[in-house]
Amino acid sequence: MKKRILLPITALLCLVLLAGCQTLVKKDFDVDTLSKAQKIVVTDAAGNEKAVLTEKADIDAFVDAINVGGWKFAELPEGLTKAGGFTLWQEETITALLGKQEAKANEICTFRIYEDGNYLTIETVLMDFPLSIPESAAAYLRSLAA
Numbered sequence: 001m002k003k004r005i006l007l008p009i010t011a012l013l014c015l016v017l018l019a020g021c022q023t024l025v026k027k028d029f030d031v032d033t034l035s036k037a038q039k040i041v042v043t044d045a046a047g048n049e050k051a052v053l054t055e056k057a058d059i060d061a062f063v064d065a066i067n068v069g070g071w072k073f074a075e076l077p078e079g080l081t082k083a084g085g086f087t088l089w090q091e092e093t094i095t096a097l098l099g100k101q102e103a104k105a106n107e108i109c110t111f112r113i114y115e116d117g118n119y120l121t122i123e124t125v126l127m128d129f130p131l132s133i134p135e136s137a138a139a140y141l142r143s144l145a146a
Contacts, residue, residue, distance in 0.1 A: 037108060039089040042144050045082045045115075050145060065140045067133070074132035076121065080114040084145020087111075113141040 040053040040062060053059055088108040112121040118138040122129040133141075 037088040037090055039105065041087040041089065043085045043087070044145050045084055047085070050084070066137045070134040070137065071120070071131045074119065074130055076114075076119055076130040077117065080116050080119060083113045083115040083142050085110050085112050086141065086144070111141070113138065113145060115142065 037059060038054070040059060041049060042051040042053070044050050053062060087110045089105045090108055091105050110123040112123055114120070118133050118135050120131045120133045120138070120141070122131065
């Protein structure tokens with residue numbers, strides 16, 4: 001029951017923090033929350049795994065390159081072709097109250113990048129959020145997924 005409640009809350013928190021919506025997070029948007037992801041799985045357009053980023057330095061480089069501060073909510077044009085995806089994972093927190101348990105990795109959200117234009121969709125359990133992103137971030141994400 002806890003997982004059913006915590007997963008949507010975590011996904012929603014991820015979206016609020018990643019979207020950079022000025023009305024929700026003001027100007028003090030903290031990109032460090034994205035770097036708390038412990039694994040990023042990179043897939044191509046067909047869904048084949050291309051790479052897995054697990055090193056902190058690689059995840060930090062990913063966060064710096066995608067320029068989250070420049071993302072804006074946008075409507076996706078029709079006919080976009082998917083170029084790849086980036087699934088963010090984080091291990092759940094184990095507390096002493098739960099006894100001896102093994103930490104499981106949970107999927108936080110998936111970024112879906114498109115070949116046409118500078119668009120990205122954040123996919124969560126609850127809903128998808130289409131965004132317009134800077135050209136440099138789109139080029140970087142397409143190069144990883146290629």
